[in-house]
Amino acid sequence: MPRTKYKGKVFILSGPSGSGKTTLYQKAREKFPHLRESISVTTRPKRPGEVHGRDxxxxxxxxxxxxxxxxxxxxxxxxxxxxxxxxRKYVQDILTAGDSVLLCIDVKGARTVRREFPAAVTIFIKTPTLEDLKRRLISRGSEDLQTIENRLKRVEMELREAERYDHVIVNGHLAKAQQALNRIIAEALADPD
Structure with a gap:
């Protein structure tokens, strides 16, 4: 579907599990009231504190x-x-209403969405080092070591995809990464195209 049909903009946020993308995503949504989230559908079990229809x-x-x-x-x-x-309909409804949408999706999903929305603003979040990433995944405490190792194996492919993104943010310090993300979003929202 052509981008011109919609009033809002599409933002895509991707990065390895543990890069901090979900935290940055949540804080960006707090700052920009017309930047709506698209709630994903999943078959995975709920983690403690997650709510159906919210998370x-x-x-x-x-x-x-x-x-x-x-x-x-x-x-x-x-x-x-x-x-x-x-x-699909959830995203289309947000854009038709004139709001913009922030998708927190993996690199393969980003490629697919960009085919439908070529003007999407793509932002890749990464940690300074793989050791930082591993430490974050372990400290999260929500997955066993085998799952963490599987996630780390996927990182190399994800990092290769980063060069295809419009912006790359290194999340070594949360406040600085948030400032960078907020600046990217504010500039894109101010651009009438």
């Missing part, structure tokens, strides 16, 4: 497969046995 829409694998066949997703991906997808 994700949690569905069964069977329901997710139905949604794939019905064309409900703008993009979807499978990670470590769980599916994640961006609901």
């Amino acid at each position: 994700y829409f949690f569905v069964s694998p069977k329901m997710f497969q139905y949604k794939i066949r019905a064309g409900h997703f703008l993009e979807y991906e499978q990670f470590f046995g769980n599916y994640y997808g961006t609901p």
Whole structure:
């Protein structure tokens, strides 16, 4: 669908698990009231404190497969046995209403979304070093060491994709990374194109 049909803008935020993208994403949404989130659909189990409809829409694998066949997703991906997808109509409704949307999705999903929204502003978040990333994943305490190792194996592919993004932010210090993200978003929102 052509970008001109919509009033809002699409922002894509990607980066390895543990890079801080979710924290940056949440803080950006607080700062920019017309920057809406797209709540992803997933088959993975809820983590402590997560709420259905706020953090994700949690569905069964069977329901997710139905949604794939019905064309409900703008993009979807499978990670470590769980599916994640961006609901197409949810995003279209936000853009049609004149708000902009911030998608927090992986690099493959970003490529897919950019085909439909070529003017999307893409932002890649990374840590200063792989050791920093590993430390963050371990300190999160939500995954076992095997899952963390699997996530780290994926990082090399994700980092290669970073060069295709409009912006790359190194998140070594949260406040500085947030300032950089806020500046990118503010400049893009101020641009009428």
